[in-house]
Structures are given as structure tokens and as C-alpha cells.
Amino acid sequence: MIDLNADLGEGFGRWTLTDDEALLSVVTSANVACGFHAGDPSIMRRVCELAAQRGVRIGAQVSYRDLAGFGRRAMDVPAGELADEVAYQIGALEVFARAAGSRVSYVKPHGALYNRTVYDADQAGAVVAGIRMAAAAGGGDLPVLGLPGSLLLAAAEAAGLTPVPEAFADRAYTAAGTLVPRGEPGAVVHDPDAVVARAVAMAAEGTVTAADGSRVAVAARSLCLHGDTPGAAGLALRVREALAQAGVRVEAFA
Incomplete structure (x- = not known):
């Protein structure tokens, strides 16, 4: 059993990047941009409405405050400030999720923040502190998506939140x-056939072939497909069909 998640709502004003409607016909969990790296109130509302209509779980994709850099630039944000900004982003999305008849079901950091919380205990702790604030206000648990073995998932578990390990078929x-790192050659897998094969191996075997050719274990409960990849919706559909053929049930974790 595996969950399929994708980054959605990545636009701002007249600028759009992700094909939200098409992707929401395939994925089981939607990582919705909350305005700090992409997304604006109207986009957040529309994505939440579509997700609720299709039974897709809504997740808050929190980021450093970096619209110009799409949240992919390294930043140093004091822990207390970062915790407040994480809680703020979740709260903003929760308004639109509730209005659509749903709720924010989980949280996933984006871009530079995601990568930083793999190894930085201070930033990982700040993200978890922000999630705990939002979870307390909402009266429930907010599972945390992150890389297996990351300090983020360790901090989440220590704080009583549910850690959800994920893998990336296209990275x-x-x-x-x-x-x-995205700045290095080959960081993104562009061959659709390779992405599909990697997705099946991750879900069915729990392994992936690393850049040096070695086999690496990936114990993932969720599989991410980037929404900003050209042809992302069609690729996501191919992945889902291949998983079904391999006997893997696609189902939301939250």
C-alpha cells in the first residue's frame, strides 16, 4: 500500500505552474502551497475545493518566506520566527480546507526547508514546534511527511506527531x-519510463538505484511526484496504473 502525493497550488496571481485539476484526478494527497513559496488565497481556496470534491487529502506545504526563489534558496531563519511562520501557513490553509468541507490532514516542508530539516536539528525542531501549535489549535494530530532518517521525522515522533516517510520517484x-542536490547534474529524473520503474521498485521492493549505481533502501509510506514537472499529470497516471499492475494498492495515509 502506498500514498501518492504531489505539490499543488504552485502559482501566484495570473502565473500558474501546476495542473491542479488533472493531478487531483490521480493523487491521493495534495501538498498545497501556502503562500510563502507559491500560492495565493484564491489558488489555495480553489485547490482545497477540488481536493475535497475528489476525496483527496489536503496537506500544508510550508516553506521559507521566498516567493522570488520559489522556496529553493538557503535561508537562515531564527527558530522562533520559523515556528510562527509554519503555524501561520498551516492556519491559513486550514481556513480554506474547512470552508470546502475538509481539513488540513498533514504537513510537508517544501524545497530548501525540506532539505535543511534532514540534517539541521534547530530548523527541524522549529518546524515541528510550528506544527504542534497548529495541531493544538485544530484539536488533532498533524502527521509530518519527510525523508526517511531525517531529523525532521525524528523530531516529529519525539513530539508525539505521526512521522510519514516518503520517497521521490523523479529525484x-x-x-x-x-x-x-538540485544544482548537480542528474538531480531530477526526466525519463518517464525510468520514473515509472523507480516508483514501482520503491513501492513494491522498498529500494531505489542511487546515482552511483548502488541499491538503497527506501521505506516509504508515501510517494511524491513533482507537480511542476512537464507532463506531470500524465506521468502520475502512468505511475498509478503501473503500481496497480504490480499489486500495490494506492491509498492515502491520513
Whole structure:
């Protein structure tokens, strides 16, 4: 059993990047941009409405405050400030999720923040503190998506939140099980056939071939497909069909 998640709502004003409607016909969980790296109130509302109509779980994709850099630039944000900004983003999305008859079901950091919380205990702790604030206000648990073995998931578990390990079918891995930085050659897997094959191997076998050719274990409950990839919706559909053929049930974790 595996969950399929994708980054959605990545636009701002007249600018759009992700094909939200098409992707919401395939994925089981939607990581919705909350305005700090992409997304605006109207986009957030529309994505929440579509997700609720189709029974897709709504997740808050929180980020550093970096619209110009799409949340992919390294930033140093004081822990207290970062915790407040994480809680703020979740709360903003919760308004639209509730209005659509749903709720925010989980949280996933985006871009530079996601990668930073893999190894930075201070930033990982700040993200978890922000999630705990939002969870307390909402009166329930907010599971946290992150890389297996990351300090983020460890901090989430220590704080009593549900850690959800995920894998990336369209990203290259190092032999240590971390993602190859986007600035390096081959960091993103563009061959659709390779993405589909990697997705099946991750879900059915729990392994992926790293950039150096070695086999790496990936114990994932959710599988991410980036919504900003050209042809993302068609690729996501191919992945879902291949998973079904391999006997893997696609189902939301939250």
C-alpha cells in the first residue's frame, strides 16, 4: 500500500505552474502551497475545493518566506520566527480546507526547508514546534511527511506527531539515501519510463538505484511526484496504473 502525493497550488496571481485539476484526478494527497513559496488565497481556496470534491487529502506545504526563489534558496531563519511562520501557513490553509468541507490532514516542508530539516536539528525542531501549535489549535494530530532518517521525522515522533516517510520517484538519490542536490547534474529524473520503474521498485521492493549505481533502501509510506514537472499529470497516471499492475494498492495515509 502506498500514498501518492504531489505539490499543488504552485502559482501566484495570473502565473500558474501546476495542473491542479488533472493531478487531483490521480493523487491521493495534495501538498498545497501556502503562500510563502507559491500560492495565493484564491489558488489555495480553489485547490482545497477540488481536493475535497475528489476525496483527496489536503496537506500544508510550508516553506521559507521566498516567493522570488520559489522556496529553493538557503535561508537562515531564527527558530522562533520559523515556528510562527509554519503555524501561520498551516492556519491559513486550514481556513480554506474547512470552508470546502475538509481539513488540513498533514504537513510537508517544501524545497530548501525540506532539505535543511534532514540534517539541521534547530530548523527541524522549529518546524515541528510550528506544527504542534497548529495541531493544538485544530484539536488533532498533524502527521509530518519527510525523508526517511531525517531529523525532521525524528523530531516529529519525539513530539508525539505521526512521522510519514516518503520517497521521490523523479529525484536522484545518493548512496546515503538522501536526495542529490538540485544544482548537480542528474538531480531530477526526466525519463518517464525510468520514473515509472523507480516508483514501482520503491513501492513494491522498498529500494531505489542511487546515482552511483548502488541499491538503497527506501521505506516509504508515501510517494511524491513533482507537480511542476512537464507532463506531470500524465506521468502520475502512468505511475498509478503501473503500481496497480504490480499489486500495490494506492491509498492515502491520513
